[in-house]
Amino acid sequence: MWVMVMRCVFKHHVYLCVVSTALMAGLSLITSHTSKAYADQNCGSSRGGVKTISSDQPIVCSSGETRILSSTSSGRDINIDMDRGPGEAVKITGPGTNITIIKKITVTGSGGSGLPVIKVLNKGQLTLDEDVDVEGATGMQKAIVVDGSESSVTLKGKLTGFEGMKVKMSNRRILLSNEQINYTSNNNTNFIEIDEKTLHQHLN
Secondary structure (H helix, E strand, O other): OHHHHHHHHHHHHHHHHHHHHHHHHHHHHHHHHHHHHHHOOOOOOOOOOEEEOOOEOOEEEOOOOEEEEEOOOOOOOEEEEHHHOOOOOEEEEOOOOEEEEOOOEEEEEOOOOOOEEEEEEOOOEEEEOOOEEEEEEOOOEEEEEEEOOOOEEEEOOOEEOOOOOOEEEOOOEEEEOOOOOOOEOOOOOEEEEEOOEEEEOEOO
């Protein structure tokens, strides 16, 4: 009887080992996919000066690096189709992630329901050298959200198609090179710096 019990325990132990091996294989596969997803973030290649991004795909950067992003061709704007991927059109996150986008951004499509067009968080930094046009986007929250201490956005172009409160933030930085933003809201808020001056809200 003891031998049978030992055999049963041994068989059970072997079975557990098989399950454990399967679990390890599954975890390895998940890790592989996660690593691939991280590597495939649309934040440009890791070589060269100005880096090109994949056409029509949302921009996601958490590289912890300083990068300058452009479109795939020298004269083309960056067109982001929200039907091609989930999430925000542009998301910058993480300490040391300092991204400058040097082309006009046009956002279209119905994806990203309820999410902001642009989100910068967790000490990420974003500079937009050209205009941002979101008139063709549907379903998204047409706003720029800046969240987390030391997160910042620098706007050098014009915002088109944004509705209501264009920029949502809490004690964070939004820097504009000139007064090309039309801000309309019923909230009494000062939150934008322009050349060390404060841009106050305008009422409808």
